[in-house]
Amino acid sequence: MSRPGDRTTVEALAAELERMAKSLVEAREHERQALGGLLHDTTLQGLIAAMWQVDALNERAGGSPELEALRASLETLVDQTRAVTRDLRPPALHETGLGAAVDELAQRGEGDPPLRVEVDDRLGGARFAPAIEMLAYRAIQASLRNAREHGGTTARIVLSQDGSRLSATVTDDGAGADLGLADLDDTIRLAKGRFSSSRAGDGGTVVSVELPAG
């Protein structure tokens, strides 16, 4: 017989909360993938189609500066939409694992000028629960976006496992630590993880995520 306040009840509730946090992460990820797919199949295709139509008209017109300008705007929109699509639908984490997915993220070189990202992957191919890998990936992705938005030029990602904890640290030379990641922060906490961001000694930002490896 357990009453509220009993040790066993509290433990059961905590376990239930953790389970729900993980299923929330998975549901949210599922939604993002669906949204990314929709964006790719409708908006992106439509923009490319419009670009081709402008091309055809432009050639027919023998090259018009107005149509060239319109083409350039569409090209920018195509690039931006493609970037959003890629953010929403990262390479399948469940296939490649965290290390490989983070590597791919680092090598995209997004940003203008591109952010140079170095990855120190000490996981040795270790795998974790899907929700844990997704949370770590999203936190790293958000950190890199933050670095780009705050004028960062380089970032360094360290992935490691310390016993039962998976740890990811992103250090950049950007000027902002305001990640606006309140919901990610909450979810990480619910999953029995820890999330922190602070200014680095030399003025950059350090984001650190710790998650249960089990």
Next chain:
Amino acid sequence: MTFESGAAGPGVPGPCRLLVVEDSATLAEALLFAFGFEPGIEPVGVAPSIARALELVEVEQPDVVLMDVRLPDGSGVEAAARIVALRPGTPVVIMTAHADHLLALEAARAGAAGFLLKDVRIAKMVSGVRRAAAGAVAVDPAVLASVLVQAAADGPGAAAPGAGGADLPPAEQAVVALLAAGLDLAAVAARLGLDDGDVAGLVASARDRLGARSNLEAVVRAAATGLLAPTGP
């Protein structure tokens, strides 16, 4: 067969009959809109799936098939293999959003005739279709270079296990090397001082010897067996 159809070259009569295989109606319409302005190219239909594409290939006998890499009922690369099996010699050009030389190599090994990027200006897409119709390898030169390097590194067994290093008579080897350099059949004929018919015969024979279903596949197989190195561009 299709190489003599002469759909594209200037001064050669007969429009290039084009089948578009694209499941996005928006993209398909935009392609038809753009190709509609092109003299000498006559779109004969749009297939939104591989199944429909196979039907239309039989019914319409297109000179070129322009095919999306991702279709609801399978991959465009595998569909290319099915189309060249159904109607040998049909140039199938794969369209993709990503410049991926490994995917381009895969397409070549499936018997595709070309590999084009969706991001390019429509003029490049049009010229890719014209080039494929004229027997040229319809791949961007930079992508083709990576494809050939990869094919050479993989060696002859990579595409077809057990495939030996086929040897080509010098004339055929010269023709394949010029195809690898991006020339179409008419340009190869002019370069070698041969008739168009002679070149078509040499290409057909080289493809037979190499076990290739398209000129792109022939070039890739020649690269894999080291035949391109001495006479390369």
